[in-house]
Amino acid sequence: MTLQNRSRLFVFIFSFLVWLALTSVRDMEEVVAGLIVAALVTIVAGKFLITSEKSGHILRRIFSAIKYLIKFLWEMMKANFHVAFIVIHPYLPIKPGIVKIKTKLTKDSAITVLTNSITLTPGTLTVDLSPEKNEIYIHWIDVLSTDVEKNTKTIGGKFEKLLTEVFE
Amino acid sequence: MTREVIGMAFILVGIMFDFFGVLGLVRLPDVYNRLQAATKCVTFGSAGILLGVFIIQGFNNFGFKALLGIVFIFLTSPVAAHAIARAAHRSGIPLTKETVVDQYQEDNELKD
Incomplete structure (x- = not known):
């Protein structure tokens, strides 16, 4: 996986988790809305979070x-x-x-x-x-x-x- | 019961620090010193109030919103202070009379 795609995946999962924490999940609609919002965030700003390999454990x-x-x-x-x-x-x-x-x-x-x-x-x-x-x-x-x-x-x-x- | 008392104590401390921040805005001489009071006291003050709300509410979506608010205050308030201070200096707002040194001005003059 390239660095940009890894960054996008990380941003998607992170923003979806924040959405779940912010809304009290009661039905599927909120989960679907969260997936759409997380995808939008990823398209706009996904590649900026991780930009280089880090040394060190x-x-x-x-x-x-x-x-x-x-x-x-x-x-x-x-x-x-x-x-x-x-x-x-x-x-x-x-x-x-x-x-x-x-x-x-x-x-x-x-x-x-x-x-x-x-x-x-x-x-x-x-x-x-x-x-x-x-x-x-x-x-x-x-x-x-x-x-x-x-x-x-x-x-x-x-x-x-x-x-x-x-x-x- | 104890949770509400602790939460209220945090909110009280937060309001106190917000008050100090506002007092600094009124008393300190120029825009840069006022920004110092505004950024520092207001981060602790507003974070204290939000932490108090979180302690009273507990781990539901309302409490999480308060916690996320703390994170965003810590991220945005220094950036706003930097932007205001830089814009003020570039548009030539003078520092107060008590200022002892201005190395930013010295370096910019060398470049011009």
């Missing part, structure tokens, strides 16, 4: 993904308390600025997940990606340093290693 990648998810949820909780603290502080202790970090990730999906995680972690918000896809511009609410290497370590470093294991 599937179990190890799932384990890394779970580790990443736990780390991400913990960072997100810290981010919420951080912003809540800033907002209720009488003097608004902010020192905003836009800094630049480098990334070693090459896959589009990995970069998307990394930038989304950066937005949801304490004090940082992704503004743009450089055209060569190796630098990320980040709005930081409390700038600690303007050095690119140092910022790469503090902002992107905590996720980058785990994401390399999951996606590449």
